[in-house]
Structure formats: C-alpha cells, structure tokens
Amino acid sequence: MANQPAPAPAHPAASSTGPLSTGAASTGAVTLSDVAREAGVSVATASRAINGGTRRVREDLRERVTAAAARLNYAVNAQAQATARGRTNVVGLVVHDIADPYFASIAAGVMRAAERHGLLVTVGSTDGRPERELDYLAALRGQRGQAVILAGSRVDDARILRALAEQIAAFEAGGGRAVVISQQLLPVDTVVVENRGGARALAAELAGRGYSRFGVLAGPRALVTARDRLEGFRDGLARAGLRAPAVVRGEFTRDGGHAAMNELLDSEFWDADGIECVFAVNDVMAVGAMTACRERGLALPDDLALAGFDDIATLRDVHPALSTVRLPLAEIGASALDLVLTGTAGMAPRQRRVKGEVVLRASTPGRRPDGSDRSDG
Amino acid sequence: MANQPAPAPAHPAASSTGPLSTGAASTGAVTLSDVAREAGVSVATASRAINGGTRRVREDLRERVTAAAARLNYAVNAQAQATARGRTNVVGLVVHDIADPYFASIAAGVMRAAERHGLLVTVGSTDGRPERELDYLAALRGQRGQAVILAGSRVDDARILRALAEQIAAFEAGGGRAVVISQQLLPVDTVVVENRGGARALAAELAGRGYSRFGVLAGPRALVTARDRLEGFRDGLARAGLRAPAVVRGEFTRDGGHAAMNELLDSEFWDADGIECVFAVNDVMAVGAMTACRERGLALPDDLALAGFDDIATLRDVHPALSTVRLPLAEIGASALDLVLTGTAGMAPRQRRVKGEVVLRASTPGRRPDGSDRSDG
DNA sequence: CAGACTACGGAAAGCGTTTGCCGCAATTTC
DNA sequence: GAAATTGCGGCAAACGCTTTCCGTAGTCTG
Numbered sequence: 001m002a003n004q005p006a007p008a009p010a011h012p013a014a015s016s017t018g019p020l021s022t023g024a025a026s027t028g029a030v031t032l033s034d035v036a037r038e039a040g041v042s043v044a045t046a047s048r049a050i051n052g053g054t055r056r057v058r059e060d061l062r063e064r065v066t067a068a069a070a071r072l073n074y075a076v077n078a079q080a081q082a083t084a085r086g087r088t089n090v091v092g093l094v095v096h097d098i099a100d101p102y103f104a105s106i107a108a109g110v111m112r113a114a115e116r117h118g119l120l121v122t123v124g125s126t127d128g129r130p131e132r133e134l135d136y137l138a139a140l141r142g143q144r145g146q147a148v149i150l151a152g153s154r155v156d157d158a159r160i161l162r163a164l165a166e167q168i169a170a171f172e173a174g175g176g177r178a179v180v181i182s183q184q185l186l187p188v189d190t191v192v193v194e195n196r197g198g199a200r201a202l203a204a205e206l207a208g209r210g211y212s213r214f215g216v217l218a219g220p221r222a223l224v225t226a227r228d229r230l231e232g233f234r235d236g237l238a239r240a241g242l243r244a245p246a247v248v249r250g251e252f253t254r255d256g257g258h259a260a261m262n263e264l265l266d267s268e269f270w271d272a273d274g275i276e277c278v279f280a281v282n283d284v285m286a287v288g289a290m291t292a293c294r295e296r297g298l299a300l301p302d303d304l305a306l307a308g309f310d311d312i313a314t315l316r317d318v319h320p321a322l323s324t325v326r327l328p329l330a331e332i333g334a335s336a337l338d339l340v341l342t343g344t345a346g347m348a349p350r351q352r353r354v355k356g357e358v359v360l361r362a363s364t365p366g367r368r369p370d371g372s373d374r375s376d377g
Numbered sequence: 378m379a380n381q382p383a384p385a386p387a388h389p390a391a392s393s394t395g396p397l398s399t400g401a402a403s404t405g406a407v408t409l410s411d412v413a414r415e416a417g418v419s420v421a422t423a424s425r426a427i428n429g430g431t432r433r434v435r436e437d438l439r440e441r442v443t444a445a446a447a448r449l450n451y452a453v454n455a456q457a458q459a460t461a462r463g464r465t466n467v468v469g470l471v472v473h474d475i476a477d478p479y480f481a482s483i484a485a486g487v488m489r490a491a492e493r494h495g496l497l498v499t500v501g502s503t504d505g506r507p508e509r510e511l512d513y514l515a516a517l518r519g520q521r522g523q524a525v526i527l528a529g530s531r532v533d534d535a536r537i538l539r540a541l542a543e544q545i546a547a548f549e550a551g552g553g554r555a556v557v558i559s560q561q562l563l564p565v566d567t568v569v570v571e572n573r574g575g576a577r578a579l580a581a582e583l584a585g586r587g588y589s590r591f592g593v594l595a596g597p598r599a600l601v602t603a604r605d606r607l608e609g610f611r612d613g614l615a616r617a618g619l620r621a622p623a624v625v626r627g628e629f630t631r632d633g634g635h636a637a638m639n640e641l642l643d644s645e646f647w648d649a650d651g652i653e654c655v656f657a658v659n660d661v662m663a664v665g666a667m668t669a670c671r672e673r674g675l676a677l678p679d680d681l682a683l684a685g686f687d688d689i690a691t692l693r694d695v696h697p698a699l700s701t702v703r704l705p706l707a708e709i710g711a712s713a714l715d716l717v718l719t720g721t722a723g724m725a726p727r728q729r730r731v732k733g734e735v736v737l738r739a740s741t742p743g744r745r746p747d748g749s750d751r752s753d754g
Numbered sequence: 755c756a757g758a759c760t761a762c763g764g765a766a767a768g769c770g771t772t773t774g775c776c777g778c779a780a781t782t783t784c
Numbered sequence: 785g786a787a788a789t790t791g792c793g794g795c796a797a798a799c800g801c802t803t804t805c806c807g808t809a810g811t812c813t814g
Contacts, residue, residue, distance in 0.1 A: 029521070029551040031770060042794045047772060055773090058792070073547050078519040079465060080770035082456035083799045090499070090520075099485040099690060099707075101478070108476040111502045120516055122467070122499045125488045139497055142455040143467075144406075170450050174406040254693070287694040294696060313476060314691055316631070317664040319671060330476075408800060419764045424802060432803090435762070457800035460769045 030072045039068035050076070082144060087175060090120050091337065092140035092148035096128045100253070100284060101312040102329065106151050106181065109333025117341060119146065126152060128252070130160045137167040141174055147340040150180045151333070153225035153252075161185060172345065179340035181332060183224050184351060189343055191336045191352045195225055195309075196232035198325040198356030202279065202307060203236025205358050206323075210367035211277040211305060214245035215269065217260040217289055219252040219281050226252055229281040229309055246273055250285065257285025261292035276305060277364060283308035287318055290363075305364040309356070321361035327354065407449045416445035427453065459521060464552060467497050468714065469517035469525035473505045477630070477661060478689040479706065483528050483558065486710025494718060496523065503529060505629070507537045514544040518551055524717040527557045528710070530602035530629075538562060549722065556717035558709060560601050561728060566720055568713045568729045572602055572686075573609035575702040575733030579656065579684060580613025582735050583700075587744035588654040588682060591622035592646060594637040594666055596629040596658050603629055606658040606686055623650055627662065634662025638669035653682060654741060660685035664695055667740075682741040686733070698738035704731065 036046035041061055049057045049065035057065070068074075082088040093110050095103040107123060114121045122143065124136035133152065140148050148171060154161070165186055168178045172188075179189040206214070216233060219226025234244060246269035250260030257280050264270055264278070280286035286308030293300055300306055300320055308315075311326035332354055339352055413423035418438055426434045426442035434442070445451075459465040470487050472480040484500060491498045499520065501513035510529065517525050525548060531538070542563055545555045549565075556566040583591070593610060596603025611621060623646035627637030634657050641647060641655065657663035663685030667677060675681055677697055685692075688703035709731055716729055 029770095033770080043771080044773075044794055044796090045792085048793090051772080056792075061793085073543075075515055075518040075547065075551070077460070077521060077770050078516075079456045079459035079521055080799090081772075083454070083460050083769090083801080084771040084773085086772095086799065088456060097485065098475070098488060099478070099481045101476070101481075101691075104476045104478075104481045107500075108474065108502060111475060111500065115502075120499050120501075120520065122497050123484075123488065124497070125485060125492075138452055139455075141452040143497065144454060144456055166450075170452065174452070254690075291694045291696075313631075314478075314694075317668045317691075318694060319668075319696055406800095410800080420801080421764055421766090421803080422762085425763090428802080432762075438763085454800055457769090458802075460771080461800075461802040463769065463802095 029077070030074045031077070032074070035065065035069045035072055035074050038072060039064045041065060050074075086144075088144050088146060089118060090122055090143055090145045091340075092122050092124065092136065092143070092145045094124045094126060094133055094136050094140075094148065094150050094152065096126055096152040097253075098123060098125050101314050102282065102284065102310050103151060105313060105329035106333035106336075109330030109335075110149060110151075110337050111333075112330070113334035113337040117337070119337075128152065130155055130157070130164070134163055134167055137164075137171060141167070141171045141176070144174060145176055147177045147179065147337070149333075149336050149340065150178065151182075151336070153182045153223050154180070154185045155222045156185075156224050156227070157222060175345065177340045177343045177345070179336045179343075181336050183228065184349075185224065187349050189339050189350050189352075191332055191339065191354060193225070193327060193332070194353060194355050195228035196235070198309065198327075198358070199229040199232030199279075199281075200236035200239070201356070201358050202309070202323075202325050203233045204240060205360055206277055206279075206305075206307065206364060207237065207240035207242055209360070209364060211364070212242050213274050213276045214242070215264050215273075215275040215278040216245045216247045217257055217264065217278060217280040217285050218247050218249045219256070219285070220249065223252055226281050233279055233281075245279070246270075246275060252282060252285065254284045254288040257282075257288030258292045259288075260285065261289035262296075265292070265296055265298070276367070278304060278306050280306065280308045283310040283312045283315060283322065283324055286322055286324070287314060290318065290322070301363050301365050305367070307360075307364050311359060320363045323358075323360045323362075323364040325356035326359050327356050406454070407451045408454070409451070412442065412446045412449055412451050415449060416441045418442060427451075463521075465521050465523060466495060467499055467517075467520055467522045468717075469499050469501065469513065469520070469522045471501045471503060471510055471513050471517075471525065471527050471529065473503055473529040474630075475500060475502050478691050479659065479661065479687050480528060482690060482706035483710035483713075486707030486712075487526060487528075487714050488710075489707070490711035490714040494714070496714075505529065507532055507534070507541070511540055511544055514541075514548060518544070518548045518553070521551060522548075522553055524554045524556065524714070526710075526713050526717065527555065528559075528713070530559045530600050531557070531562045532599045533562075533601050533604070534599060552722060554717045554720045554722070556713045556720075558713050560605065561726075562601065564726050566716050566727050566729075568709055568716065568731060570602070570704060570709070570731050571733060572605035573612070575686065575704075575735070576606040576609030576656075576658075577613035577616070578733070578735050579686070579700075579702050580610045581617060582737055583654055583656075583682075583684065583741060584614065584617035584619055586737070586741060588741070589619050590651050590653050591619070592641050592650075592652040592655040593622045593624045594634055594641065594655060594657040594662050595624050595626045596633070596662070597626065600629055603658050610656055610658075622656070623647075623652060629659060629662065631661045631665040634659075634665030635669045636665075637662065638666035639673075642669070642673055642675070653744070655681060655683050657683065657685045660687040660689045660692060660699065660701055663699055663701070664691060667695060667699070678740050678742050682744070684737075684741050688736060697740045700735075700737045700739075700741040702733035703736050704733050 036043045049062045126132040181191045184190045218230045248264045250256035307323040309325045413420040426439040503509040558568045561567045595607045625641045627633035684700040686702045
C-alpha cells in the first residue's frame with residue numbers, strides 16, 4: 001500500500017530544523033495529514049475528499065481517502081477546522097436552571113433541533129444571575145458559536161440590559177446570531193411568549209367558572225415574565241368586573257411557590273378576603289404551593305382552587321390535576337434555534353409569537369352558585 | 378498611539394503578495410493582533426499579558442494590554458487557542474434525555490462543577506439509543522474535549538459495548554478522559570451506583586414494614602441499571618424469606634411506568650397474588666404508575682403501596698409522598714466531573730462508589746398484623 | 755569594573771485545517 | 785492537428801493563537 005514516496009520537504013521555511021520541538025507525535029490523535037499519507041494523497045485532496053465541500057475529487061481517490069480515514073479512525077479536529085473556516089458547529093444555550101422542568105423541556109427541544117442541523121449544544125446554567133449570563137455569553141463568544149439562545153426571562157434593569165445588549169452586539173460582530181426566548185427587550189430575534197395574554201385568558205376562564213376572590217403567587221418584581229403574567233391576570237379579572245387579587249411575592253422556583261403560599265395563608269388577606277382561587281405565575285411555584293397547602297391540611301380543590309402557568313411535564317402526575325396555561329416548551333426551544341439559524345448577520349430582528357392555551361383541570365372545578373358540577377369540565 | 382511601525386513582511390514565504398485574500402477584515406471579530414497593535418506591543422506580549430500563563434510581563438505593559446483589550450472588547454478565539462495549545466476547555470455530557478429529572482439533576486451537578494473549573498459543558502441527548510451515544514462521542518472527539526461523561530445506564534450488549542470501548546479508546550488516544558456513571562462495564566473511570574445494594578435494602582425495609590406480596594415494574598431487560606435493581610430487590614425479598622415478586626416490564630420512563638402499572642393491574646398476578654406493594658425500578662416510572670393507579674380508582678397507599686428509586690426532585694410534590702432510595706444526583710454529576718479531571722492519560726481506571734439511602738415515606742405505611750400505625754414512620 | 759546572570763520583549767514556527775491558485779494531462783473544439 | 789477548455793491533484797498561505805528561542809538591557813557578584 002505504499003502508494004507514494006514520502007514527500008520531499010518542499011516547505012520553503014522548513015529547510016533547516018525548526019527551532020520548535022513541540023513533541024510532533026505527542027498526542028496520539030490522528031491528523032488529516034496522517035490520513036493523507038496513508039491514502040497516498042496530499043492533505044488538500046484528503047480534506048476535499050472527506051469534507052466534500054468545495055470541489056470534486058475523483059472517485060477512486062475519494063474511496064482511498066475515506067478508507068484510510070476509517071482505518072486510522074480519524075476524527076476531524078473541529079477546533080482547527082473552526083480556525084480555518086472561521087465558524088463552528090456549536091450553539092450556546094443559556095438557562096436559569098437546567099434542573100427546572102421548564103428549562104429542561106426547552107433544552108430538549110433545542111437539542112432535538114440542533115441534532116437535525118448537525119450542531120452541538122453548549123449549555124450554561126446561570127441560576128438566574130444576570131452577571132453569569134454575561135459570563136456565559138462572553139465564553140460562547142470565545143467559542144465563536146454560530147448562535148446563542150438566551151432562554152431565561154429578562155430582568156427589567158436598564159444597566160443589565162445595556163450590558164447584555166453590548167455583549168450580544170459583540171457576539172454578532174463576531175459572526176454569530178442571538179435569540180431570546182421570552183420578551184422583546186433587546187434588538188435581536190425573539191421568540192415572544194404571550195404571557196400577558198395567556199394570563200388574561202386564564203383569569204377570564206376562571207371567572208367563568210365562578211370564582212370571584214383571587215390570590216396570586218407572583219414572582220420577583222424585576223422578572224419581566226413574572227410581571228407580565230401578574231399584570232395579565234389582573235387585567236383579566238378587571239375585565240370580568242372582579243376585584244383585584246391579593247398578591248404575595250416569592251422566588252420564581254418551586255421553593256418560592258411553597259414559601260409564597262405559606263405567606264399567603266398566614267397573611268391578613270387569607271382571613272379577610274375569603275380567597276377561593278390562587279394563581280401561581282408558573283407551574284413549579286404552583287406545585288410547591290400545592291405541597292404547602294397539603295402540609296397545612298388544606299384540601300385542593302375543595303378548600304382552595306389553584307392554577308399555574310407553563311404546563312410542565314411534571315403536571316401529568318400531580319394530583320389534583322393542575323389547571324394551567326399550556327406552552328409548547330420543546331417546540332419553543334426548537335423554534336428558537338430554527339429562527340436564529342435562518343437569520344443572517346445584519347438582518348433586522350424578527351419575532352415569533354407563541355400563544356399559551358388555557359387548560360382547565362380538576363384543580364379549578366366549576367363553582368356555579370347553583371351548586372352543580374364541581375368536576376373538571 | 379502609533380507606537381510601532383508596521384512590521385516588515387519578514388515571513389520567508391510571504392515576500393510576494395499572498396495569493397489568498399480571505400477578506401482579512403471580513404468578520405468584525407477583534408483578534409489578538411488588533412489588541413497588540415492598539416497596545417503597541419507584539420502579539421507575543423499581548424498573549425502573555427492576557428493569558429498570564431507562561432511568563433511574566435512587566436506591569437505597565439500588562440496594563441496597557443488589558444486596557445486595550447477592554448477598549449476593543451476583545452474575546453479570545455477559543456478555537457484558535459485550542460489548536461495552538463492542543464486542548465480545550467470543553468467537556469461533554471451524554472444523557473438519555475435532558476428532560477428526565479434524573480438526568481437534569483445530574484446535569485445540574487456537572488454544570489456546577491464545570492463552572493468551578495472554568496469549563497464549558499456540551500450536552501447530548503441520546504434518547505437511550507446507543508448508536509446516538511457513539512455519534513456524540515465521535516463529535517466530542519472532534520471537539521477535542523477534555524473529558525466526556527456518559528451518564529446513561531449501559532446496555533448489556535457485547536457488540537455495543539465493544540463499539541463504545543473503541544470510541545472511548547480513540548477519545549482517550551486524543552488526549553481526553555472518559556467517565557461513566559452507573560456501572561463498571563468499561564475500562565474507564567466510573568461512578569458506580571450501588572443499584573443492587575440499594576434495591577436489596579429497600580426490599581428489606583419494606584419487608585420490615587409488613588409487606589409480603591410484591592410486584593415490580595421493571596425496566597428493559599438489557600438496561601443494566603434496571604436489571605441490577607430488579608435483581609437486588611429479588612435478592613432482598615429472598616433473604617427476608619418472602620416469595621418472589623410478580624414482574625412486569627416497561628420502558629425506563631414515566632410512560633413506561635404508567636403502561637407497566639396498567640399491565641400489572643390487568644394481569645393474572647393482580648387477581649391471583651394479592652399484591653400489596655409495588656416497586657418501580659425508578660422514580661419516573663413510579664410517578665407514572667401512581668397516576669395509572671389513580672386513573673383506575675386505586676387509592677395509594679390504602680389499596681396498594683408503592684416505592685421508587687432515585688429520589689428525583691419531582692418527588693417533593695407528589696402525593697402520597699413516595700418511598701424511594703435516595704441518590705445524591707447532583708453530587709454524582711459533580712463527582713463524575715471531578716473524577717475525570719483528576720485523572721491523567723494512561724492512568725488505571727478508578728471507581729467512586731455511591732450508595733443509595735432508603736427513604737420510607739407515606740406511600741409505604743407500616744402494615745403490622747396488629748393493625749397499628751399506618752402512617753409514615 | 756569585567757563577567758555572569760536575570761528579566762523580558764519580539765520574531766517566527768507551529769497547531770490542523772481549508773482553500774485560492776497553479777499546472778499538468780486529458781478532452782473538446784474548430 | 786493546434787488551440788482552447790476542462791478536471792482535478794498539489795502547493796502553500798491563511799485562520800488566530802501559543803510558545804520557543806534569541807537578543808538586549810539591566811542587575812548582581814567577586
């Protein structure tokens with residue numbers, strides 16, 4: 001199989017022994033020139049044969065090369081490829097917490113779409129801290145990722161938004177694209193979730209089921225998603241001619257919901273207002289709240305009705321079945337990636353709107369004054 | 378600030394105008410030589426000033442460089458850095474399904490540890506298909522990742538294991554390290570989960586609570602984790618002098634548990650054996666089974682006791698509280714990363730054993746013949 | 755005060771690819 | 785049958801960085 005004599009050292013600058021001796025064969029990794037040598041062709045031909053891209057290679061040579069590559073178990077060095085090409089096959093995904101079912105489902109959707117495109121997904125968990133979001137963005141900028149998906153809700157803080165916009169601009173200057181999931185607060189492609197509309201519709205439906213006194217377990221003031229849902233819900237109640245809800249705030253997490261529910265139960269509202277139904281601004285808070293109720297001996301839905309938002313996978317197995325606003329989470333993730341990949345540098349920011357669908361379940365049974373049906377409609 | 382004359386084209390081969398014109402300033406990305414020029418130093422000095430690593434740079438120059446870098450908003454090109462250095466700051470994580478709370482928690486642990494080490498995590502979801510595991514491994518090999526963590530349970534299939542061993546060997550030949558979470562079936566670092574022992578202990582505890590007729594919702598035959606748990610449980614029952622359990626198989630997922638529970642309820646065992654307690658080999662199956670029971674009007678734990686395995690986060694909010702074998706999932710993830718990072722090429726495979734802790738809750742109340750306490754002990 | 759160090763900036767090779775251009779041979783065209 | 789065209793292999797520059805080696809200036813030792 002010695003197809004070719006060893007190529008003479010024709011490199012003009014390599015006539016003398018180079019001053020470097022960075023252990024030429026130190027890492028056992030097989031390189032493209034190993035493959036080329038094995039196949040008896042130049043690296044250029046080997047590259048073209050394997051990559052296919054730019055130009056055709058005669059069939060027999062192509063086969064020789066692929067055979068050699070297989071024999072040596074060659075894997076292209078993606079880093080070197082990236083330096084040469086100036087772009088990678090990596091996309092970044094930044095979430096608040098990958099262990100939160102909301103983000104886990106979005107991530108699953110992103111990954112499924114990424115797989116279709118032959119992309120690798122690098123995930124960062126920020127724990128909701130905006131400065132870590134910036135760090136990840138910088139790191140992904142270093143990676144020269146094709147795209148980055150910011151999946152966490154934005155925080156309404158001008159300073160942070162400005163810093164974020166700067167980082168994103170830098171990222172895009174480097175040839176990447178960014179997409180944000182949640183709300184359009186930055187001049188980039190955005191998958192806009194209709195939080196306000198969803199919450200408003202939920203309020204309307206709950207009002208339709210006969211509830212009139214509401215509590216809300218709201219999230220942090222600064223979190224735009226949480227705020228939009230609260231405001232939408234308030235608006236829906238107002239339109240139905242109902243009194244404003246009692247609002248208690250907590251973290252945007254399971255524990256936050258648990259704590260907020262306890263706080264509500266301990267508050268003056270609880271005694272004074274005769275709250276019949278509680279809306280937790282997301283599902284993880286809602287399930288935390290359910291447990292809080294249970295711990296306090298409050299039976300759902302008889303003593304209190306409860307609704308959430310998102311329709312996370314967990315809900316399939318909680319009892320009573322929780323009313324919520326369904327968001328197609330995996331689809332949102334996939335959609336975000338598709339959106340960002342179809343964009344080209346310099347293109348004007350686009351939007352993709354996602355509507356939530358109100359799903360009433362057993363946790364908010366009908367409550368007609370005539371005392372009829374209490375079961376899930 | 379024109380500190381330095383434009384460097385003469387001293388490159389031996391670059392005497393004539395290069396034939397390439399790959400848009401030198403096409404991508405707006407700032408490079409190190411931009412920074413060097415801005416700071417009026419050589420790229421070597423700029424590199425040393427920013428990276429810090431190899432050698433010291435005089436303080437005033439260092440400051441000039443970092444200031445220039447900040448001014449230009451420079452982000453190092455990690456790809457180029459990787460090609461030059463021969464290693465990256467990326468680790469790979471391969472899971473079955475990132476939306477499964479078990480894997481999500483492990484991933485969270487891995488990410489937390491990765492953050493501490495300044496590493497980026499690339500996640501792949503295989504949907505349990507071993508061939509996709511191989512694909513990801515190949516892709517990560519191309520990325521020249523420092524390490525790869527295989528978090529899914531192994532499948533007991535010699536052909537697949539051999540292929541996996543080959544890929545891992547290639548990965549390690551390229552300078553990376555691999556670690557497997559679950560069982561030691563491959564000659565690599567492994568975080569071994571004591572599935573058998575945990576299930577055995579669970580069986581003993583349940584026997585101690587007075588149950589004598591058991592069913593098991595087992596996973597796929599080939600999945601080693603599922604098999605070990607089944608065998609451990611069987612063993613535990615045998616040691617307690619109890620009859621072997623009725624076994625129904627299902628997928629290792631929530632839906633698999635749901636389906637398997639239905640199958641059990643429809644089977645001859647159910648009518649003939651008088652099953653008092655069911656063990657689902659993992660928690661997601663168990664919660665699926667809970668819902669199946671509820672749908673069929675079976676009350677837990679009065680009509681049937683149920684236990685799972687893993688102690689996923691979801692369990693905090695299911696009712697009745699599910700007995701299980703607790704695994705420190707996030708810790709396992711972090712531990713896997715630490716293990717693989719402390720390894721050096723060529724080092725003999727090491728093991729880290731993780732024990733499960735039996736946690737009995739309300740889903741398996743005491744069942745003494747004397748009819749006493751039924752509540753959680 | 756000469757000689758030996760030490761400190762540190764800069765030049766340039768090299769990392770493993772991709773890809774523009776050159777040139778050779780085979781084919782087509784008139 | 786000469787000229788033009790096409791197909792395709794190979795050379796070598798380039799990607800943006802790291803790191804070795806070299807050389808100069810400053811510092812220390814005897």
